[in-house]
Amino acid sequence: EDKVVQSPLSLVVHEGDTVTLNCSYEVTNFRSLLWYKQEKKAPTFLFMLTSSGIEKKSGRLSSILDKKELFSILNITATQTGDSAIYLCAAVNFGNEKLTFGTGTRLTIIP
Amino acid sequence: NAGVTQTPKFRILKIGQSMTLQCTQDMNHNYMYWYRQDPGMGLKLIYYSVGAGITDKGEVPNGYNVSRSTTEDFPLRLELAAPSQTSVYFCASTGGDPTGELFFGEGSRLTVL
Numbered sequence: 001e002d003k004v005v006q007s008p009l010s011l012v013v014h015e016g017d018t019v020t021l022n023c024s025y026e027v028t029n030f031r032s033l034l035w036y037k038q039e040k041k042a043p044t045f046l047f048m049l050t051s052s053g054i055e056k057k058s059g060r061l062s063s064i065l066d067k068k069e070l071f072s073i074l075n076i077t078a079t080q081t082g083d084s085a086i087y088l089c090a091a092v093n094f095g096n097e098k099l100t101f102g103t104g105t106r107l108t109i110i111p
Numbered sequence: 112n113a114g115v116t117q118t119p120k121f122r123i124l125k126i127g128q129s130m131t132l133q134c135t136q137d138m139n140h141n142y143m144y145w146y147r148q149d150p151g152m153g154l155k156l157i158y159y160s161v162g163a164g165i166t167d168k169g170e171v172p173n174g175y176n177v178s179r180s181t182t183e184d185f186p187l188r189l190e191l192a193a194p195s196q197t198s199v200y201f202c203a204s205t206g207g208d209p210t211g212e213l214f215f216g217e218g219s220r221l222t223v224l
Binding site: 001006034036041042043045048088090096097098099100101102103104106 | 142144146151152153154155156159161167169170201211212213215216217218
């Protein structure tokens with residue numbers, strides 16, 4: 001069965017700090033990995049990663065995928081209170097088209 | 112551009128009642144999904160569909176049923192509601208390439224008492 005594990009489950013940092021969120025996966029016929037940010041309602045899309053070693057970047061957020069070691073990281077630099085959210089990663093199974101989500105990392109930024 | 116629309120947004124059920132959560136998308140997406148999210152947890156896949164007439168079970172299908180008679184609609188039916196089904200339900204869709212972004216509805220908060 002496909003499995004996605006995120007760590008840490010919860011993280012509290014001060015504004016301005018840099019954080020790294022981890023996502024490991026065990027998915028047969030892996031196709032891609034997605035990162036989402038969830039505040040009060042539905043998750044919003046951040047990144048889609050399909051190739052190892054190629055960094056995706058959007059402002060202060062960046063992410064990279066390692067298909068050999070089966071993990072991805074999401075980095076947030078110079079954190080702001082607006083970054084407080086649950087960050088979810090999901091792995092896509094090419095064979096049955098299922099998207100499996102991890103349990104998420106709850107990030108809290110203290111002013 | 113409506114995207115993915117879910118109804119109702121909130122519902123309280125008594126144990127043993129049945130109901131249907133409606134989901135419709137106007138983006139002509141082939142792939143649709145139903146997830147549930149319990150407090151403080153990630154998303155668990157209930158059912159998904161790769162096209163009209165095709166559905167398949169996810170991680171937690173027990174107590175639920177789905178149908179996909181059209182590309183646009185993917186209703187989720189709860190039979191004999193139980194307190195364990197208290198959760199927030201999200202419907203999502205994506206285009207022909209399922210590696211693309213998932214578009215989510217706003218969620219339906221269901222409480223079973």
